[in-house]
Amino acid sequence: MISIPSVTLNDGAPFPELGLGTYNLRGDEGVSSIVSAIHTGYRLLDTAVNYENEHEVGEAVRRSGVDRDELIVTSKIPGRHHGRQQAIDSIRGSLGLLGLDRIDLQLIHWPNPSVGKYVDTWLGMIEAREQGLVRSIGVSNFTEAMLTELIDETGVVPAVNQVELHPYFPQAALRAFHAEHGIRTESWSPLARRSELLNEQLLRELAVVHDVTPTQLVLRWHVQLGSTPIPKSADSDRQRENANVFGFALTDDQVELISGLERGRLWDGDPNTHEEM
Ligand code: NAP
Numbered sequence: 614m615i616s617i618p619s620v621t622l623n624d625g626a627p628f629p630e631l632g633l634g635t636y637n638l639r640g641d642e643g644v645s646s647i648v649s650a651i652h653t654g655y656r657l658l659d660t661a662v663n664y665e666n667e668h669e670v671g672e673a674v675r676r677s678g679v680d681r682d683e684l685i686v687t688s689k690i691p692g693r694h695h696g697r698q699q700a701i702d703s704i705r706g707s708l709g710l711l712g713l714d715r716i717d718l719q720l721i722h723w724p725n726p727s728v729g730k731y732v733d734t735w736l737g738m739i740e741a742r743e744q745g746l747v748r749s750i751g752v753s754n755f756t757e758a759m760l761t762e763l764i765d766e767t768g769v770v771p772a773v774n775q776v777e778l779h780p781y782f783p784q785a786a787l788r789a790f791h792a793e794h795g796i797r798t799e800s801w802s803p804l805a806r807r808s809e810l811l812n813e814q815l816l817r818e819l820a821v822v823h824d825v826t827p828t829q830l831v832l833r834w835h836v837q838l839g840s841t842p843i844p845k846s847a848d849s850d851r852q853r854e855n856a857n858v859f860g861f862a863l864t865d866d867q868v869e870l871i872s873g874l875e876r877g878r879l880w881d882g883d884p885n886t887h888e889e890m
Pocket of ligand 1: 803804807
């Protein structure tokens with residue numbers, strides 16, 4: 614089994630340096646894939662109301678036989694559940710589907726600024742944490758301005774901001790802001806899904822130097838940036854490959870070279886304009 618190291622969040626909770634994305638892992642096959650990841654050593658599982666697989670994630674937690682306290686289950690409040698009481702109701706709904714009595718990390722999935730309710734949603738999450746429904750609270754797809762507003766309005770700093778992050782979109786300014794405020798960065802689409810990233814000549818060459826695959830090189834780059842990647846794979850061999858990135862290190866120059874692949878977002882997922890319900 615691969616041992617994935619952890620860091621400590623700003624609320625004292627442990628948080629793995631790499632986790633499993635579960636988008637599109639559904640049904641019995643999905644449960645088996647998630648169980649295989651847990652048996653490989655994954656401890657952080659990323660789901661959301663909108664992935665419609667919270668049941669599968671909870672089932673995999675039970676089937677894995679791994680102590681519940683070792684696992685960090687993340688879910689996310691969708692846009693249609695924004696609002697103070699709605700957030701608490703959404704969390705209770707997720708707990709029901711997961712079949713668990715606690716969510717370890719609860720996020721706001723998208724800020725949906727035109728709706729104007731993310732501060733209220735955040736207040737509901739603070740309340741849910743006080744009620745013991747969730748252990749840590751954070752956000753996803755928040756900009757610096759939105760994070761500043763949450764902190765100024767409530768005094769509670771999110772533990773995590775899960776954002777689009779990969780070599781094509783390294784998010785240097787946002788990561789610096791997170792570091793300044795003690796917010797852990799988490800990378801979604803860390804492999805730049807559906808792009809040609811893994812075929813980039815630079816990555817192929819550096820992978821040969823380190824005797825690893827381009828995928829491992831990219832995931833190691835996330836780890837060294839101080840961001841937790843959550844690669845999704847349905848396949849147990851690829852899950853193992855993806856988690857096996859703690860036995861080599863890139864030089865600072867190599868990290869810089871990979872960041873130099875920057876060219877922008879994968880699709881038009883700008884949180885100032887893109888909204889999801
Ligand atoms: P990703 O993890 O960057 O890429 C997943 C794709 O890469 C899958 O098609 C997978 O196929 C393939 N893959 C995985 N490991 C591989 C390997 N070693 N070699 C070759 N191909 C490999 O993309 P993602 O699923 O979009 O992002 C990861 C997770 O982030 C999601 O599952 C979800 O949990 C989260 N997410 C969050 C948001 C948000 O708004 N907060 C948005 C998007 C995603 P196989 O399954 O066949 O291996």
